[in-house]
Amino acid sequence: MAEKWEGTSFVILSISHDAGLKEALSSIEQITLVVQRESMDSTINHNAIFLDGSLVNYKDVKYIREQCPTVPIFYKMNRVTNQTLTKNIHAVCTAYNIHTVQENLVGHQIVNEVKKVLFEEDYDEGKRVISFSGTHSGSGVSTTTLNVAKNLAEKTEEKVLVLSLNPWDPADYFIDYTGKYLDDIKVDLKTKNLTEQKLMDATTNVNGFYMLAGNRDIKLQRYFSPQEVNHLISIAKKTFDVVLIDTGTHFDNACYAQSYVESEMKFLITTQEPKGYRGYWPHIFHQLIQPIGGKSEDYMLIINQYESEMSVISEKDLAEELDMFHLVSIPDEGTLGVQAIARKDLLFNIATREYRQAISTISDSIMARAKLKLREDYDSHDRRKGIFGFVFPNKDKKVM
CATH class of the missing domain: 3.40.50.2300 (Response regulator)
Incomplete structure (x- = not known):
């Protein structure tokens, strides 16, 4: 210094x-x-x-x-x-x-x-910008981001946006998406003509929150510039109170770099599969994150699809291996995730109590950090609905 x-x-x-x-x-x-x-x-x-x-x-x-x-x-x-x-x-x-x-x-x-x-002036402009990244493909970044957004929208009256900045995956298949895509607004981003109204018009309202899906154009995957992505995030911060960014699992592009710089909270999602925490992530961290001044403590760890089996790595060992604070583990919901996608519904709506509690822990941490106010009419009583809309008691075991 x-x-x-x-x-x-x-x-x-x-x-x-x-x-x-x-x-x-x-x-x-x-x-x-x-x-x-x-x-x-x-x-x-x-x-x-x-x-x-x-x-x-x-x-x-x-x-x-x-x-x-x-x-x-x-x-x-x-x-x-x-x-x-x-x-x-x-x-x-x-x-x-x-x-x-x-x-x-x-x-x-x-x-x-x-x-x-x-x-010696330190700036923290992110405030209500939160990024979700994954150690490897299939770790559950989009699923987690969308379900956290749904729970946040239930808890607060603030306007919540899910911004898909994954150039390789639009993440539109989880819901009945009718909005525009990242590639649709490329010209507005390049010319810096995106406005708050244009962004609002481009989104879809999903269960109380808004979403802008990611890129569909294969030719544009690596052609979003830092200036374009920064312009999008800047307009998103003006238009919405909370911006959740789905960065996917690719770190060598402007979309991730801008998400990293602009987000105050950074969640890293992994599973107990060695290919993620031991195979892919160490290379990413040492070759891409550390060279730009990043540290492992910049991230809060979420273990997805968690199984408490003796044959796989434990929560404690996984957190120690990644040298990160472990916030929560999200249980493996078996085939419920596939069923939710088939129904164009969010997993949170049909998941077990344990899953909903894990998602709630993440949204609570965001509310505390972003200083969001809890809705006065929010019902925190935890009950879950089954696949066909019936309400099951909390003591029910997980549906397989």
Whole structure:
């Protein structure tokens, strides 16, 4: 961490040809001047350096550090398509005390990173943005997100939105979805013409909450830019009181990067399958999450489809292996999940009491963190309905 600056003027030397970056840095109140060049200029007295990866190769940062041994230096990664390269860049920058800035950040997010390092100002803009991610395909991210949204909508009068930012899965098959999709509003996102009314019109009302389904266009899976996704989240925050983001299980794209930056609460969903917590996730964490400054404690762990069998890993061991706080385990509901999808209904409506209680624990944690008010008419008496709408006593065993 750089020492807090207490001088009367502050100059940043920006090695970049991005006029937008200069404008963003110039907006920082404490900064007197941003000098933009395409290479190092030793004639300029500066208090910090910002290196744009589009002009400066990460292999050259050691020479820049040698020229400027004490000033804070930032390095913004650019078009890094290889996970190993991302890890290498972060390692090199760390070795020379250079702060890495991930490439999927937009102007005001870069500003916040710079403020945090230079002036010890920490920002937390997420407030009511919550992200759900999974360690592997089939871990239950969409199912959990939608059912938490349904329970939240029951408990609070706040407007709840489920925003599907999974470019690989629209997650529209759980309900009778009639709204637009992420790819349908791509032009509005690119031109920054999405409005609160347009977003509202694009959603579907489901059991009291709203949903915007994800991308259906295979050709667009990796072509949502950071600026587009940030524009969508910004409008969503203005339109709705609570935004639950379904990020899916892919982490190497702008949709996830923006979700990570903008969300205050981050839930990681896994199962007791080793391919998730021991196979896929460690690679993701070490190669993608850590290089952007992420830590395991950033996430709250949800174990889905939980079975208390001796032959599989326990809750305690799984939490210790991932080094995360374990919030709750959601029981395996057998074929009820398949039946719910077939009926275009949410699992919460036909699930066991244990499932509903687990989902309620998640929604309660969100309400506490986001400071949401409980509806005065909310009935917390826990009863469950069976598949055909009959009410069963709470002591009934799980339907198989």
